[in-house]
Amino acid sequence: MEPPVLKHLLPAIILGFVTYPPEVPGLKNGLALTPPMGWLHWQRFMCQTDCKNYPTSCINDQLFMQMADIMVSNGWLKAGYKYLCIDDCWLAPQRDKNNRLQADPDRFPGGIKKLADYLHDRGLLFGIYQDVGTKTCAGYPGSQDFYELDAQTFADWGVDLLKFDGCNCGTLEELEDGYRRMSIALNRTGRNIVYSCEWPLYARRETQVNYTEVAEYCNSWRNFDDIADSWSSVKTIMDFTAAFQDRLVPAAGPGAWNDPDMLVIGNFGLSWNQQVTQMALWAIMAAPLLMSNDLRDISLESTALLQNQEVIAINQDPLGVQGYRLLMAESFELWEKPLDGGSLAISVTNRQEIGGPRYFPLLRAVLWKGLACDTCYVTQLLPTRFEYGYFNSSRALPLLVNPSGTVLLRLE
Numbered sequence: 001m002e003p004p005v006l007k008h009l010l011p012a013i014i015l016g017f018v019t020y021p022p023e024v025p026g027l028k029n030g031l032a033l034t035p036p037m038g039w040l041h042w043q044r045f046m047c048q049t050d051c052k053n054y055p056t057s058c059i060n061d062q063l064f065m066q067m068a069d070i071m072v073s074n075g076w077l078k079a080g081y082k083y084l085c086i087d088d089c090w091l092a093p094q095r096d097k098n099n100r101l102q103a104d105p106d107r108f109p110g111g112i113k114k115l116a117d118y119l120h121d122r123g124l125l126f127g128i129y130q131d132v133g134t135k136t137c138a139g140y141p142g143s144q145d146f147y148e149l150d151a152q153t154f155a156d157w158g159v160d161l162l163k164f165d166g167c168n169c170g171t172l173e174e175l176e177d178g179y180r181r182m183s184i185a186l187n188r189t190g191r192n193i194v195y196s197c198e199w200p201l202y203a204r205r206e207t208q209v210n211y212t213e214v215a216e217y218c219n220s221w222r223n224f225d226d227i228a229d230s231w232s233s234v235k236t237i238m239d240f241t242a243a244f245q246d247r248l249v250p251a252a253g254p255g256a257w258n259d260p261d262m263l264v265i266g267n268f269g270l271s272w273n274q275q276v277t278q279m280a281l282w283a284i285m286a287a288p289l290l291m292s293n294d295l296r297d298i299s300l301e302s303t304a305l306l307q308n309q310e311v312i313a314i315n316q317d318p319l320g321v322q323g324y325r326l327l328m329a330e331s332f333e334l335w336e337k338p339l340d341g342g343s344l345a346i347s348v349t350n351r352q353e354i355g356g357p358r359y360f361p362l363l364r365a366v367l368w369k370g371l372a373c374d375t376c377y378v379t380q381l382l383p384t385r386f387e388y389g390y391f392n393s394s395r396a397l398p399l400l401v402n403p404s405g406t407v408l409l410r411l412e
């Protein structure tokens with residue numbers, strides 16, 4: 001039986017098609033041609049330096065070595081999550097006598113190089129954190145005045161990715177100049193180091209961000225507030241991204257990605273349907289997939305969701321086009337992402353947080369006009385896998401979407 005077609009769905013509110021293919025080629029270091037995937041400690045572990053009271057969750061070498069072991073043994077590396085990244089609070093309070101950065105000696109007794117070697121020996125890549133200003137956001141020594149020295153130190157240690165934060169940096173000119181200088185300094189080391197910036201997030205308060213320029217210097221960049229382990233946080237990030245998609249989407253492409261912040265799947269704050277929504281939307285948004293969770297203690301369901309190869313393939317699609325919100329109607333949102341070879345990923349999220357699952361009648365006519373197939377083969381990837389078969393223009397496809405959940409489809 002056909003579900004009732006929602007009366008007010010059409011004419012849909014078409015929120016604007018974006019330029020395709022992307023206009024900006026991105027940082028020419030040849031890195032991050034698909035969105036970086038890995039693990040980053042911040043959201044889950046923050047700046048816990050009290051190893052006496054929090055022996056298993058403080059920021060020390062043990063935490064990263066344990067996470068590395070699990071990334072290899074539990075299928076994370078195989079699934080594509082290859083960067084293991086430290087965030088803030090790894091540093092000693094002072095630089096050494098030669099002004100070189102040094103790790104906290106109690107929490108990283110072997111130093112950073114030893115930790116990087118441990119990860120490399122297991123086939124992982126190593127990410128580190130610093131800040132463009134005088135101090136990091138948590139108050140540790142920043143890179144200002146030391147960009148070249150710090151870039152060389154990171155290269156000497158075997159760093160493969162730098163997250164460069166934007167706290168404590170004086171004027172907008174200093175901030176922008178610092179981001180440019182660190183980019184150039186990293187390239188000059190000759191080592192392949194993915195450059196993850198927070199330039200637009202800190203610059204947006206003062207000016208219109210020049211995304212063309214940001215994409216010339218950075219492999220990825222944060223635009224919006226830090227993610228928290230909550231549905232309201234995930235929603236505000238989706239809403240921000242959609243509200244500014246006309247500027248954000250054209251800036252993204254191979255080597256240059258908008259970063260809506262970490263995946264919080266597997267923590268405490270999101271229901272199952274909300275976890276599905278984050279995974280589906282981060283895939284559609286071509287976001288870096290950097291998990292921040294405790295891989296030592298994560299459910300089988302969250303693991304399967306994060307390791308879902310068909311969903312990851314949408315995120316990692318070689319065309320590298322960021323998806324966009326195409327329409328909103330009756331508390332549904334439809335996003336689409338053009339894929340390599342004329343395929344298309346579609347997500348439908350039910351933003352009505354009262355009542356039960358509701359039908360969304362997907363009509364061929366509302367989708368991207370360039371969709372190559374007249375009769376498309378439709379596979380639902382989330383929340384469960386299901387093959388709908390062929391889908392032509394004459395009939396609506398009834399998608400049943402849970403409250404705060406998402407149905408993710410691939411059409412080819």
Ligand code: GLA
Nearest residue numbers: 042087088137138165198226
């Ligand atoms: C800022 C960043 C976060 C995290 C913290 C660390 O808030 O946006 O992602 O790196 O600093 O202090």
